[in-house]
Every structure is written in structure tokens, then in C-alpha cells.
Amino acid sequence: MSRITLQNIRKSYDRGPTVLHGVSMDIAPGEFIVIVGPSGCGKSTLLRLIAGLETCREGDIILGGKRSNDIAPQDRDIAMIFQNYALYPHMTVRENIAFGLELRGMPKRERNARAEEVARTLQLEPYLDRKPAALSGGQRQRVAMGRAIARETSTFLMDEPLSNLDNALRVVMRREIKELHKTLKATIIYVTHDQTEALSLADRIAVMKDGHLQQFDTPEAIYDRPANRFVASFIGAPEMNFLEAAELKSAGVPSDLTIGLRSDALTLVGAKPAGTALPASVTLSEMTGSDVVLHCETPAGRVTLTAHRSALPADLDDCWIACDMKAAHFFDSKTGARREFAVQEG
CATH class of the missing domain: 3.40.50.300 (P-loop containing nucleotide triphosphate hydrolases)
Structure with a gap:
């Protein structure tokens, strides 16, 4: 070799x-x-x-x-x-x-x-x-x-x-x-x-x-x-979700950053949770077995996440997406380069 x-x-x-x-x-x-x-x-x-x-x-x-x-x-x-x-x-x-x-x-x-x-x-x-x-x-x-x-x-x-x-x-x-x-x-x-x-x-x-x-x-x-x-x-499926900082004001992220959230950093819940969250309605679902890929409309645009079928809220037209900001990625909104940023929620 x-x-x-x-x-x-x-x-x-x-x-x-x-x-x-x-x-x-x-x-x-x-x-x-x-x-x-x-x-x-x-x-x-x-x-x-x-x-x-x-x-x-x-x-x-x-x-x-x-x-x-x-x-x-x-x-x-x-x-x-x-x-x-x-x-x-x-x-x-x-x-x-x-x-x-x-x-x-x-x-x-x-x-x-x-x-x-x-x-x-x-x-x-x-x-x-x-x-x-x-x-x-x-x-x-x-x-x-x-x-x-x-x-x-x-x-x-x-x-x-x-x-x-x-x-x-x-x-x-x-x-x-x-x-x-x-x-x-x-x-x-x-x-x-x-x-x-x-x-x-x-x-x-x-x-x-x-x-x-x-x-x-x-x-x-x-x-x-x-x-x-x-x-x-x-890299990654479903594809990472990208949201501008202004769309998640509660996260306290500088406006020149784009926030990246993978599906496993998002949870669909029935009531508004503590921390950073987005109101959502599910517009499309794709069953993959025990899990389902959900396409949701939010004030920040379309968001895709994966959930276990048994954990879905009763009302998919009126639900919330809880965002785990500790798992978020941050990118320069102009260059796309990775930026390090520590979120302080609460």
C-alpha cells in the first residue's frame, strides 16, 4: 500500500x-x-x-x-x-x-x-x-x-x-x-x-x-x-433546515447569521413549549416505517423534521416545533461559512 x-x-x-x-x-x-x-x-x-x-x-x-x-x-x-x-x-x-x-x-x-x-x-x-x-x-x-x-x-x-x-x-x-x-x-x-x-x-x-x-x-x-x-x-437526510436569525428572535442570535437545524434537533408538540419554538401546521407527511417525515409550514418558512408515529400530536394543523438550539449550526449569511456561536436560551 x-x-x-x-x-x-x-x-x-x-x-x-x-x-x-x-x-x-x-x-x-x-x-x-x-x-x-x-x-x-x-x-x-x-x-x-x-x-x-x-x-x-x-x-x-x-x-x-x-x-x-x-x-x-x-x-x-x-x-x-x-x-x-x-x-x-x-x-x-x-x-x-x-x-x-x-x-x-x-x-x-x-x-x-x-x-x-x-x-x-x-x-x-x-x-x-x-x-x-x-x-x-x-x-x-x-x-x-x-x-x-x-x-x-x-x-x-x-x-x-x-x-x-x-x-x-x-x-x-x-x-x-x-x-x-x-x-x-x-x-x-x-x-x-x-x-x-x-x-x-x-x-x-x-x-x-x-x-x-x-x-x-x-x-x-x-x-x-x-x-x-x-x-x-x-450531507444528512432529511436536509438541514435553514432559518434566518430574525425569524427566531427568541434565540438571541445575531442577525448576520443563518441558523441550521437538523431534523433531530426539532420536536413536534401539541402545545407551546418553553424555549425557542415555532407555530406550525403539517402540510405533508411521508411514512418511512416507525417514523414519519413531516413537512411543516411555519412563520419562518417550510421546516422538515422526523418524528415517531406514536409521538405525533392529535392536531397536526395547529402544533408547535420545539427547537433544540444547543444542537443548532450557525453560518455567515453572506459567505455561508461556518461560524461558532453559543446560544444562551432563557
Whole structure:
């Protein structure tokens, strides 16, 4: 395993707009890094730069202590897993897994033995003689992973590998990828637009927006201490509620701050509580099982929160939202940057 360092990476295409703006990251050997952000933020481009499939305009890509900007993709100790699987339809699972080893000149007996070993790890042994058309989406994804694992590389790059799967299968594959990381102890850099995947998989998350790295930290730090309003809104479901300080006068917050309140900092009650609260009426509810997501109209605008079905007030047209201001986040209303502020309620 080797350390991956990105130093001030900038990228643009054919004199067009800049796609990446000075991105820097230091990735330790064996880390599971998730790069997350909306479409067009530059996350896949960054992955392709690390793989050597693209060249950067400025900056250095350092792999294992060696500047690697000009090293060909096949000469980097890296395997890449794509969204579309890229399996050969005329080959069996065994042949697909072993194909990269065949290109490297490994004898047939050795590469088949390696393919079978990888298949055991990924629970693909029963399917070794099947072709991709006879496999489910999850099985095809595991074959694509197996082909990368067979190379015995130290670094895996995964570009939205689960986006073609249904929700139930995504949950299963997330668990399998997490377990695989523990088994291989390899470095994984994983790109997704799904914040749930980011939170559940990563040792550290890199949040991107418009080619800029917004925050690079642990899932806990990004959820609990988002660097700015964008990170706060992108990470977490339901999305964080944002209210201007003037809309919550009782909180005693300076007017140049925007208040961020996650769903778990809000409680729907039937009567006006002590402390900071908003009168509300529920306009829409979405059952998720034992809990329900509630969309409420308040004098401060629409507020979304989650409540247990058994704890709902009797009258949802005339209720209150109690705000736990000790759990609030504060952002500069002009710049969106995080600001520290201690609320003194009462």
C-alpha cells in the first residue's frame, strides 16, 4: 500500500472553464476515501486523474512518494471499477476475472486459480462458468470488482459502482464493499453522489462543489461540524433546515447569521413549549416505517423534521416545533461559512 497525495490539482478542457480548482488531499495507505458531490462537481474527473486517464493542467499527483503525472495508467499500481461494469459478454465469469492477468502474460493455470480464489472471496464460485447475461446486476458488479481484485493491486478507484442497482441491492453491496475493504486492507477511493453511501462507507469524506473541495474530514466531523452551508445541506437526510436569525428572535442570535437545524434537533408538540419554538401546521407527511417525515409550514418558512408515529400530536394543523438550539449550526449569511456561536436560551 502507498500514500496518495494530490497537490493543488487544476483541470480544464480545451480552453474551457476550469473543472477543478486547486484540489489538495493527502490519503493514507489503507484508507477508504469517498468523494461526494452533485453532478458536474469534478469528482469523476479527479478519479480519472489519479488513474492516469486524464492529465491535469497544474499540480502534482504523488503515488507512493513519486510524482506520477506522466506515468501511464497501466504502470500505476491502481485498479479502476466503473459504473457500467465493462464486462466482456462472450466470456465466462472466470474468464472475465482472469482477463487482466492474461494480458500480463500469466499462465492459464495460475490465472484460473487466482480467478477462483477471488470468486470465493466475492461468493461467485457457483457462477464461474456463467456469462454476464445470466447474472443479476449485483453479481455483475461483483465480477467487475473481482477483475480489479485479481490484479492484487494496492489501490482501487470506484466510480459510482452501485448507481445501476436497485435500493435493496445497493444496501447489500455497500456492506460487501465495506467487508471487502477490511479483508484486502487496500486503499479505496470511491466516487458517488449519494450521501448515504458516503456516510456509511468512508473513513474520510471529500465533499466537492463546482470543482472546489469544500471539506475533507471524517463522516462524524462533516455531519456534526459542516464547514459551510453547502456541506450542511448536502450531507444528512432529511436536509438541514435553514432559518434566518430574525425569524427566531427568541434565540438571541445575531442577525448576520443563518441558523441550521437538523431534523433531530426539532420536536413536534401539541402545545407551546418553553424555549425557542415555532407555530406550525403539517402540510405533508411521508411514512418511512416507525417514523414519519413531516413537512411543516411555519412563520419562518417550510421546516422538515422526523418524528415517531406514536409521538405525533392529535392536531397536526395547529402544533408547535420545539427547537433544540444547543444542537443548532450557525453560518455567515453572506459567505455561508461556518461560524461558532453559543446560544444562551432563557
